[in-house]
Structures are given as C-alpha cells and as structure tokens.
Amino acid sequence: MQDFLNSNLFIINFKNYDEISGTKSARLAKSAAKIAKKHKLKIIVCPPQHLLAEVARSSSDVFAQHLDNSKVGSTTGYVIPEIVKKSRVAGALINHSEHRIPSNEIEDLVRRLRDLQMISVVCVQDVSEAWMYAQLNPDYIAIEPPELIGSGKAVSKEKPEIITESVKAVKKANNSTQLLCGAGIVSGGDVSRALELGAKGILVASGIVKAKNWEKAIEEFALAFVRK
Numbered sequence: 364m365q366d367f368l369n370s371n372l373f374i375i376n377f378k379n380y381d382e383i384s385g386t387k388s389a390r391l392a393k394s395a396a397k398i399a400k401k402h403k404l405k406i407i408v409c410p411p412q413h414l415l416a417e418v419a420r421s422s423s424d425v426f427a428q429h430l431d432n433s434k435v436g437s438t439t440g441y442v443i444p445e446i447v448k449k450s451r452v453a454g455a456l457i458n459h460s461e462h463r464i465p466s467n468e469i470e471d472l473v474r475r476l477r478d479l480q481m482i483s484v485v486c487v488q489d490v491s492e493a494w495m496y497a498q499l500n501p502d503y504i505a506i507e508p509p510e511l512i513g514s515g516k517a518v519s520k521e522k523p524e525i526i527t528e529s530v531k532a533v534k535k536a537n538n539s540t541q542l543l544c545g546a547g548i549v550s551g552g553d554v555s556r557a558l559e560l561g562a563k564g565i566l567v568a569s570g571i572v573k574a575k576n577w578e579k580a581i582e583e584f585a586l587a588f589v590r591k
C-alpha cells in the first residue's frame with residue numbers, strides 16, 4: 364500500500380470503451396506494466412468489472428472503476444471491496460462522474476477500503492466536493508470537471524484554477540489525502556501542467572484507450588512524470 368502512496372499515480376480508466384473489450388484489456392494492461400517497469404512508475408489500470416480478476420492475475424496495479432456498498436454474502440450482482448481484494452485488486456475509484464453514489468455510501472466505502480488496506484480514490488466534480496470528501500481522509504481525491512471528460516481539452520490547461528483550488532481544499536483537511544486530476548488529458552504536456560499545478564497524479568481514459576499506439580501514448584505520459 365505504501366508504494367502507492369509514496370509515488371505519483373498515473374491511472375488509466377478503461378471505462379467500457381469497445382477498444383478494450385475481450386482480450387484487449389489484458390493487452391492494454393500489459394503495455395502499461397511494461398512502461399511502468401521501464402520508467403519505475405506506478406501505472407494503475409481500471410479494467411471493466413468482469414475483467415478485474417483476469418487482469419489482476421498478471422498485474423499488481425489494478426483498481427476497480429466502481430464498487431458497491433453492499434454486504435458480504437447474499438448480494439447478487441454487486442461488486443464489493445472484500446471480494447475484489449481476494450482477486451488481488453488493490454484499490455478503487457469511488458463516485459466517478461459517470462457512476463455517482465450518495466455521500467453516505469462514499470463515506471462507508473472509504474472506511475471499508477481503509478480497513479482492508481486498499482487504496483481509495485474519491486472522484487469529485489468541483490472544489491466544494493473536494494473539500495467535503497477530503498475530510499473523510501480517502502487516499503486520494505480526483506477532481507474531474509464533467510464537461511471536460513472525453514473532450515480532449517485538458518483540465519490542466521482549460522481550468523488550471525480548479526486544480527490549484529482543489530489542492531488547497533485537500534490541504535485544508537489537514538490529513539494524508541492527496542489530489543489527482545483528470546478530464547480531457549491527451550498529451551504529455553497536459554500531464555506536466557497538471558503536476559506543475561500541484562496534482563500528485565492523473566486519471567485518464569480516452570487519451571490512452573483511443574490512442575492508435577497504446578505503448579507510445581503511455582510512454583509520452585510516463586515521460587512527463589519522469590521529467591517532472
């Protein structure tokens with residue numbers, strides 16, 4: 364767990380893009396692992412739920428895209444922390460913009476992940492949510508303005524102030540939570556800018572998943588971390 368918290372995080376959310384369907388998720392995860400090893404970087408992959416265990420068999424850096432706050436036992440169809448942990452899943456996105464959940468569930472999931480020594484990344488849409496959820500002391504808050512998600516226009520260039528303000532909000536909570544950012548990040552320059560603004564790492568989906576050459580795109584992003 365400490366190795367996640369001590370390094371910059373580069374998270375690739377596969378979402379449900381057709382480009383990662385079937386065996387292609389494992390291929391993308393393999394490309395990420397290769398570049399991570401080459402540059403000694405933490406690159407986390409978030410495959411679709413049904414592929415979590417398969418991808419986690421060959422990578423230790425797998426997070427779920429979403430978890431349900433349902434109990435262990437008779438909860439058909441729900442995907443829950445205690446069970447994915449046993450398939451070597453190391454953490455999860457919580458409350459992604461495309462899969463929002465009520466605040467009481469966010470609170471419960473942050474606690475459950477902490478108890479299981481799994482990494483929690485609470486996604487938020489604005490600075491006030493960053494402040495509100497930073498007080499739960501998740502490992503990370505990820506700020507993603509919804510209107511920039513999938514737009515190819517990077518949060519770090521279109522709305523730099525939302526990153527700097529969120530960094531301040533997270534610091535104000537005065538705990539160990541750190542800030543990530545995402546939405547529209549498509550180049551190494553976008554990543555560098557995010558890090559300059561104080562983010563500890565990034566969340567990206569389309570900029571990698573839809574790239575023609577996955578390894579080339581991942582390496583461009585990785586170099587921005589290395590050169591920081």
Ligand code: G3P
Nearest residue numbers: 376512513546547568569
């Ligand atoms: O989870 C990452 C995400 O919402 C950002 O998506 O396509 O703008 O990189 P994208």
